[in-house]
Amino acid sequence: MGRLIRVITSRLVQGFVVALAVASLTFVVVNVTPGDLALQIAVARHDLESVTPAMVEQIRKEEGLEGPVMRRYFRWLARTLRFDLGCSLVNGRPVGEELIHRFSYTARLAGAGLLVSFLLAVPLGIASGIRPGRGVDRFSELLSSVLTALPSFVIGVFFVLVFAIKLHWLPAAGFTGIRHMVLPALTLGIGLAALSTRIVATAVADVRSRFYYRFARMKGLGGMHLILRHGIKNAAIPVLTLLGIQFAHLLDGAVVIETLFAWPGMGRFLLEGILARDIPVVQGAGLLIGFTYVAVNMAVDVLCVALSPSRNPGEAPP
Amino acid sequence: MSRSRSILSRNIRLSTGLTLISVVVALSASGPLLEHRALDQNLDQRLKAPSVQMPFGTDALGRNILARLASGGVNSLVLSSLCVTASLIIGVLLGLTSGWLTGSLLDKSLLRLVDIAMAFPGLLLALLLAGLLGGGPAVVAVALIFTGWTDYFRLARSLTVVGRTAPYVEAGRLSGFSGFFLLRRYILPKVLPHLSVLATLGMGKTILYISSLGFLGIGLAPPKPEWGAMIAESLPYMRQAPHAIIAPAGAIFLTILGFYLTGQALARNAGRQGAA
Amino acid sequence: MKKRMLEVNDLTVRAPGPTGGKILVDGIDLVIRQGGLFTLIGETGSGKSIVAQALTGTLPEELSPSGRVCFDGVDILRLSAHERRSLWGRKLFLLPQEPERALDPTMKVAAQVEEIFKVLRYSSRRKAREETRRLFARLGLSASNEGRRYPCQLSGGMNQRVLFAMALASPANFIVADEPTKGLDPLLKRRVTDLLGELNRLGKTVFCITHDLLVARRLGGNLAVMFRTRIVEKGPAEIVLERPSHPYTQGLFQALPENGLHPIPARMLQEMQGV
Numbered sequence: 083m084g085r086l087i088r089v090i091t092s093r094l095v096q097g098f099v100v101a102l103a104v105a106s107l108t109f110v111v112v113n114v115t116p117g118d119l120a121l122q123i124a125v126a127r128h129d130l131e132s133v134t135p136a137m138v139e140q141i142r143k144e145e146g147l148e149g150p151v152m153r154r155y156f157r158w159l160a161r162t163l164r165f166d167l168g169c170s171l172v173n174g175r176p177v178g179e180e181l182i183h184r185f186s187y188t189a190r191l192a193g194a195g196l197l198v199s200f201l202l203a204v205p206l207g208i209a210s211g212i213r214p215g216r217g218v219d220r221f222s223e224l225l226s227s228v229l230t231a232l233p234s235f236v237i238g239v240f241f242v243l244v245f246a247i248k249l250h251w252l253p254a255a256g257f258t259g260i261r262h263m264v265l266p267a268l269t270l271g272i273g274l275a276a277l278s279t280r281i282v283a284t285a286v287a288d289v290r291s292r293f294y295y296r297f298a299r300m301k302g303l304g305g306m307h308l309i310l311r312h313g314i315k316n317a318a319i320p321v322l323t324l325l326g327i328q329f330a331h332l333l334d335g336a337v338v339i340e341t342l343f344a345w346p347g348m349g350r351f352l353l354e355g356i357l358a359r360d361i362p363v364v365q366g367a368g369l370l371i372g373f374t375y376v377a378v379n380m381a382v383d384v385l386c387v388a389l390s391p392s393r394n395p396g397e398a399p400p
Numbered sequence: 401m402s403r404s405r406s407i408l409s410r411n412i413r414l415s416t417g418l419t420l421i422s423v424v425v426a427l428s429a430s431g432p433l434l435e436h437r438a439l440d441q442n443l444d445q446r447l448k449a450p451s452v453q454m455p456f457g458t459d460a461l462g463r464n465i466l467a468r469l470a471s472g473g474v475n476s477l478v479l480s481s482l483c484v485t486a487s488l489i490i491g492v493l494l495g496l497t498s499g500w501l502t503g504s505l506l507d508k509s510l511l512r513l514v515d516i517a518m519a520f521p522g523l524l525l526a527l528l529l530a531g532l533l534g535g536g537p538a539v540v541a542v543a544l545i546f547t548g549w550t551d552y553f554r555l556a557r558s559l560t561v562v563g564r565t566a567p568y569v570e571a572g573r574l575s576g577f578s579g580f581f582l583l584r585r586y587i588l589p590k591v592l593p594h595l596s597v598l599a600t601l602g603m604g605k606t607i608l609y610i611s612s613l614g615f616l617g618i619g620l621a622p623p624k625p626e627w628g629a630m631i632a633e634s635l636p637y638m639r640q641a642p643h644a645i646i647a648p649a650g651a652i653f654l655t656i657l658g659f660y661l662t663g664q665a666l667a668r669n670a671g672r673q674g675a676a
Numbered sequence: 677m678k679k680r681m682l683e684v685n686d687l688t689v690r691a692p693g694p695t696g697g698k699i700l701v702d703g704i705d706l707v708i709r710q711g712g713l714f715t716l717i718g719e720t721g722s723g724k725s726i727v728a729q730a731l732t733g734t735l736p737e738e739l740s741p742s743g744r745v746c747f748d749g750v751d752i753l754r755l756s757a758h759e760r761r762s763l764w765g766r767k768l769f770l771l772p773q774e775p776e777r778a779l780d781p782t783m784k785v786a787a788q789v790e791e792i793f794k795v796l797r798y799s800s801r802r803k804a805r806e807e808t809r810r811l812f813a814r815l816g817l818s819a820s821n822e823g824r825r826y827p828c829q830l831s832g833g834m835n836q837r838v839l840f841a842m843a844l845a846s847p848a849n850f851i852v853a854d855e856p857t858k859g860l861d862p863l864l865k866r867r868v869t870d871l872l873g874e875l876n877r878l879g880k881t882v883f884c885i886t887h888d889l890l891v892a893r894r895l896g897g898n899l900a901v902m903f904r905t906r907i908v909e910k911g912p913a914e915i916v917l918e919r920p921s922h923p924y925t926q927g928l929f930q931a932l933p934e935n936g937l938h939p940i941p942a943r944m945l946q947e948m949q950g951v
Contacts, residue, residue, distance in 0.1 A: 107528075111533070227657070227660055227664060228657065230660065231604065231608075231657035231660050232656075233608050233612050233652060234612075235612060235628070236631070236652055239638075239645055239649055242638065243638060243642055243645065247638060247639055292777075294779055297770075297779075299764065300732075300734075300764045300772075301764070301769070301792060301842060301846065302764050302765015302766050302792075302795070302796050302846065303791070303792075303796075304761075307791075307795055311780075312780050312783070315782050315783070316780065316781070319782070327518075330520065330522075330524075333524055334522065334612075337527065337616065338615065338616065341616055342615075342635075352524075356618075357618075364528070368528065371524065
């Protein structure tokens with residue numbers, strides 16, 4: 083139990099550090115790059131013609147954008163830590179609401195992508211790991227090297243060309259129905275599967291070479307019981323640990339794939355914010371992505387503790 | 401039997417990889433010659449399918465795709481070699497220092513920094529930096545170096561931690577040789593052979609990032625050709641002119657594959673020599 | 677006289693090589709009766725582990741055995757690999773040396789014993805739990821305390837006892853223990869030896885392979901001494917150990933601490949090699 087609490091506390095601290103880092107980084111950017119944030123906010127709220135210098139000063143006061151640098155910095159931090167994210171500079175809408183909306187789309191895409199990658203990587207990885215160096219293993223290894231050499235947008239463009247343009251089976255872009263999700267989810271899932279197949283294969287091969295696995299066979303256990311109770315469970319720990327790291331890969335993929343398929347998720351929201359230099363949007367999206375990252379890793383840690391309560395998360399069984 | 405087969409398959413990897421790299425380098429070498437053609441717009445010649453004069457056809461502005469591929473190749477290769485070289489130098493120097501001073505404050509804080517840099521999604525970081533600091537190759541390079549140096553650091557550090565306790569290094573230290581001398585004389589030579597593997601794989605990874613950033617509209621400013629950006633520019637015309645997408649996509653894929661295959665073959669070679 | 681559980685006739689194992697290969701085990705004959713206790717003693721490299729591997733069907737593929745190893749009336753050497761594996765856990769049980777490596781690190785130890793009942797004896801969940809509790813109690817473990825822990829939370833001695841609980845849980849009646857006391861301290865060594873005796877008293881046929889004369893003496897039963905690929909002496913343990921007739925066995929005795937720790941003279945070993 084103590085280990086569980088330790089794991090959770092350290093992740094909570096990490097979450098706080100992430101918030102601090104994102105807030106500080108955006109503060110630096112706001113203050114280093116040219117442009118008056120108060121003026122930008124004023125233009126976003128009203129329109130360019132009706133903005134007067136008095137309004138700009140009013141906003142500067144309201145938003146706490148005046149005074150010495152250090153005071154402004156702490157005010158900025160306090161606001162961020164209260165999750166007061168402000169409004170978009172482009173359309174004046176509150177960033178928080180928009181984020182929740184966008185997040186639900188990314189969560190859907192990520193869920194479907196993970197499902198695809200799971201369905202591909204687990205069977206193929208187990209089949210490869212059970213007979214290392216044989217046909218299936220060599221095939222999956224080659225397939226992984228080819229797929230990891232493909233950036234996700236190239237995979238996505240290929241799918242669009244084949245399934246949307248040539249065969250007219252599926253729509254190329256949009257976000258209204260489940261049919262719109264097929265191609266983005268496939269693109270994301272295949273990119274993830276390229277990595278995780280090898281991770282699963284290595285983990286399974288490793289467990290198979292362990293003496294407890296051979297001994298389980300000598301005890302007379304076999305078939306599915308052996309694979310499920312002694313194989314999968316032990317192989318799951320390194321796979322889960324690496325899943326946390328893979329999440330970074332998933333986020334990278336999400337930005338690119340959402341852009342390609344015009345999917346209104348977080349990644350594209352962040353990219354739009356960056357391209358439009360919409361600081362509140364960038365900060366909000368950065369925070370949410372950082373927190374999600376910490377939360378996912380915390381879940382992975384907890385799962386690892388549950389599977390193997392005697393060991394530290396991340397440490398492979400001996 | 402199985403041994404000879406694996407040697408064969410490794411050689412297939414190596415030769416395929418090296419062939420792909422040389423084709424890309426040869427194509428890119430003609431890039432500077434074709435530079436003006438890569439930028440020449442010819443609105444009469446928009447979205448022309450591949451022909452004898454223009455083996456890869458033209459794009460939406462009537463520009464020669466082959467010339468743009470070659471010119472974009474130079475940009476990608478030069479930028480990624482710079483990033484890889486810089487990451488390698490920074491990573492190895494810090495790794496040697498950190499490993500030599502194991503347990504010191506410097507070592508601990510560097511390890512923590514590596515954890516952060518490795519955990520952070522590389523593309524997202526590049527995106528944030530490039531977007532907030534205003535784009536351009538220099539910013540892209542900084543972001544890629546920040547995510548790229550960790551592999552070299554971890555390699556150099558782990559070999560140093562092992563190497564510094566070797567009897568001949570201990571003896572050297574007791575005889576009063578400086579840490580700098582011992583690192584250069586005994587430990588660096590052990591690190592160097594592994595670097596070719598990491599650097600080759602790193603080239604592939606960096607080109608992947610550069611093209612992804614280009615696709616997202618960050619990085620080299622248009623109209624300068626970049627493979628990822630070429631795909632993004634041609635997306636609206638994918639129905640009429642799929643070749644304008646397939647050509648750069650193929651170039652990206654084959655280049656990265658070339659570096660990955662070569663890197664993997666080199667890694668197995670190193671593993672075999674290490675085992676023998 | 678009880679029925680013959682294991683009968684080995686003229687077992688010879690050769691290593692792969694140009695001229696027929698080096699002989700690793702040379703013309704072994706053994707008989708173990710049901711419920712018996714048999715110890716094979718010999719030094720490292722004498723070929724005793726190869727004998728154990730031939731019995732359990734775990735011989736490396738490149739080694740070619742000849743002769744007969746009849747187990748319950750079936751010649752193991754004539755079986756396919758698959759048929760041999762089907763004996764594991766059902767007819768014979770191999771007791772491993774290092775419990776830490778043999779137990780699944782992510783499964784509570786009681787569950788690892790229960791699954792043997794469930795899978796190999798088709799017991800109900802409740803019956804399996806009940807039987808495991810009984811076995812643990814017999815071996816001085818508590819199913820509700822130690823049983824709910826993971827192998828890495830238990831001491832080496834406790835894990836060792838869990839392995840013995842597995843051997844008792846198994847429907848197999850023939851237990852092969854290959855160097856069960858390797859790397860243990862003297863106290864633990866005595867306990868493990870006693871546990872082997874306990875297995876035998878509970879009705880299992882035990883075949884123990886060791887290099888340790890003290891273990892052999894404590895176990896009793898029948899004994900065979902192996903030296904350089906051959907069995908040089910065999911018979912009831914008390915007789916062989918009281919009046920060793922072969923010079924090697926005598927030498928082993930002289931080397932015991934209570935007999936003065938005399939090393940076996942190299943000259944004697946060389947002479948015996950010439951025999």
